[in-house]
Amino acid sequence: MSTQQESVESEPEEPESQEVPEDQEMSGLASPQQERLQRKQAALEERERAESDHDMDDDRVHLKVFRYDPEVEGKQEPRFDDFHVPFERGMTVLDALIYARDEFDSSLTFRHSCRQAICGSDAFFINGRQRLGCKTQIADLDQPVRVEPLPHQEAVKDLVVEMEHFYDQMHAVEPYFQDEETPDASELDEQRQSRENREKVKMSTRCIWCGACMSSCNIAAGDNEYLGPAAINKAYRFAMDDREDEEIKEHRLRILEQEHGVWRCQTQFSCTEVCPKDIPLTEHIQELKREAVKKNLKFW
Amino acid sequence: MSQSYNRGLVEDFGRWREFSAGMWAWIFHKFTGWMLIGYLFTHIAVLSSALTGPDAYTGTIQGLESLFLIRVLEVGLLAVAVFHILNGLRLLMVDLGIGLESQDRSFYASLVITGAITVASVPTFLQGVGI
Ligand code: SF4
Ligand code: FES
Numbered sequence: 001m002s003t004q005q006e007s008v009e010s011e012p013e014e015p016e017s018q019e020v021p022e023d024q025e026m027s028g029l030a031s032p033q034q035e036r037l038q039r040k041q042a043a044l045e046e047r048e049r050a051e052s053d054h055d056m057d058d059d060r061v062h063l064k065v066f067r068y069d070p071e072v073e074g075k076q077e078p079r080f081d082d083f084h085v086p087f088e089r090g091m092t093v094l095d096a097l098i099y100a101r102d103e104f105d106s107s108l109t110f111r112h113s114c115r116q117a118i119c120g121s122d123a124f125f126i127n128g129r130q131r132l133g134c135k136t137q138i139a140d141l142d143q144p145v146r147v148e149p150l151p152h153q154e155a156v157k158d159l160v161v162e163m164e165h166f167y168d169q170m171h172a173v174e175p176y177f178q179d180e181e182t183p184d185a186s187e188l189d190e191q192r193q194s195r196e197n198r199e200k201v202k203m204s205t206r207c208i209w210c211g212a213c214m215s216s217c218n219i220a221a222g223d224n225e226y227l228g229p230a231a232i233n234k235a236y237r238f239a240m241d242d243r244e245d246e247e248i249k250e251h252r253l254r255i256l257e258q259e260h261g262v263w264r265c266q267t268q269f270s271c272t273e274v275c276p277k278d279i280p281l282t283e284h285i286q287e288l289k290r291e292a293v294k295k296n297l298k299f300w
Numbered sequence: 301m302s303q304s305y306n307r308g309l310v311e312d313f314g315r316w317r318e319f320s321a322g323m324w325a326w327i328f329h330k331f332t333g334w335m336l337i338g339y340l341f342t343h344i345a346v347l348s349s350a351l352t353g354p355d356a357y358t359g360t361i362q363g364l365e366s367l368f369l370i371r372v373l374e375v376g377l378l379a380v381a382v383f384h385i386l387n388g389l390r391l392l393m394v395d396l397g398i399g400l401e402s403q404d405r406s407f408y409a410s411l412v413i414t415g416a417i418t419v420a421s422v423p424t425f426l427q428g429v430g431i
Contacts, residue, residue, distance in 0.1 A: 128318035218323075267394045269322030269403055282322075283400045290397065 043104060060084040061096050062144035065108065069157050078155075080146075081105070087138065093145060094122055094133035097159075110159035117276060120208030123215070124159055125150055130212035130274040150215040166211045169228050173235040173255055178248055197242045204237040204284055206277040213271035213281055225260040229271035229281040232262060236284040239291070250295065257292040265289070321404035325387055332384040339377055368429050375425050379418040386410035 063083040069075035083100040085091075094112055101108040111121040115134045122133040125148040127141055138145065153161035179191075213229040214220050220228045227235075238244060239252040256262050262285055271281040319327075346364070350357035364370045390406045393399055399406065 266326055267322065267391065267403075268326045270320065273320050273322065280400065282394075282403075283397060286395060286397050286400070289395070 043106075046103060059087045061087045061091070061138050063096055063100060064144045064146045065097070065100070065159070066148040066155070067108075067158055068155055069107075069109075071157075081108075082144070089139075091138045092134050093124070093126055093131070093136045093138060093141070093147060096138055096145070097133060097147065109157045118208060120210035123150055123210040123212040123276070124148065125215070130216045132210060132212070132276040135276050150211060152215050152218075152221040153211065161211075163211060165224070166214050166228070166230070167209075169214070169226075169231040170209060170234055172227060173231045173238075174252070175231075175234045175238065177238065177241070177244065179244055191243050193241070193243055197240075201237050201240050203277075203279050204233050204240070206279055207233055207237075208277060210276060212274045212276060216270040216274045218268070218270070219264050219266060223260060223264060226264045227256070227261055229265075229275075229285065232256065232265075232285050232288060233279055233281050236288055239288065253288070253292050253295050256288055257296075262289045262292060321407045325390070325403075325407040325410075328383060329387050329391070332380045332387075335377075335380045336384060339380075366429060371425050371429050375418060375422055378421050378425070379414055382417050383410060383414040386413055 061084070063085060064080045065083060066078060067075065067081045068078040083096075083104055085096045085099045085103075088095075092115075094115060097108070097110055098112070101110075110124070110133070112133065113119040113121050117132050117135040120132075123130055124133050126133070126136055127146050130150060133147075147159065149155040149159045149161045153163065153166070155161055207230055209230065211230070213233075217226075217229060220226045235252055235256055239249050239256070265282070265285045267282055267286070269282050272279075272283070275281055346360060347357075349360040387407070387410050390403070390410055393406070394403060
């Protein structure tokens, strides 16, 4: 640290180092800064052209994207930016965003990875509904397409939201297989699951942790400690798995029937409505409620 | 990354146009529930006039029933109660895990039936009062 500082401070005193940047500026085009400026200019022109083309050219998608950056002065006040992206058949909202970022504004920030509805990183609030960017066809949407970060989660920058709380809730239900008794070493082969049991938990295993359900739930919004649909669904996946002991199932139900567990759900069906993996979340939550009641009912 | 921005109304009721059936059912159920609780208090107040004697009770009831406003409120009360009952049955089904796939249709059905019963009740409720 200290050596770095020294060198920075000493720089102005060295005549040579002062001259070098000047030389670069004089030589003009070679400087990376200038190149950057040129590219920026070109992008701006392209964007302007795109905007003026818009009337003649129906094949452009009008995107309205939420922009916000707390670290840059002048961007701290959230706004909507318009992008006119050339439409292609089969284009998804994510494709359009990627195009806008690559061609128009490289500072546009959003999460994405797999582009095939598997990683769960690109859930946005698109035209007033939580959807996966990569699983939403532009052709199915009304224009302009309004893209915002997920509601009820804090926006960190542009379309990126804080997911920490969601992950905490997911981990709170102990989402891993646990069995007290490890089978004997001699018979340490697969722990098989019956086909029927697999069918039962099948839908619940499809969760990709996108957070759309949690964002759509206004109970979760009002009660920060509520486990939320995704976490409860995760718990369902294990509680209903036959390979775990009764004892562990009871332990799982104890977690779920706490004050901020399954009983918070008031069956609004918002989560079921938005889940990109079509998991019947409300149904699973209701089933766990019944299990919890059954566990506590004693007739003697 | 230390700061983040809260978007206020986008996150709340400002989105009402985008609410789906289940959400509306929930809102109406809460609303009608509170209305019924409110009614319960006036109901007890009116009934307790019987404590001072049969005549006081009859007087109160007749006085109230001659008011057009009260008749209209009664129609409203019926609508609220019917919806709360029907949606309550719907929620019972949801709790039992029956027919969760058609929860939106059962909500619309409760709305339609409520409307029909309310409209059908209007002649009875407004019998013999002028404005
Ligand atoms: S349950 Fe569905 S909406 Fe919720 S995190 Fe999993 S995949 Fe996303
Ligand atoms: S990019 Fe992976 S789910 Fe959309």
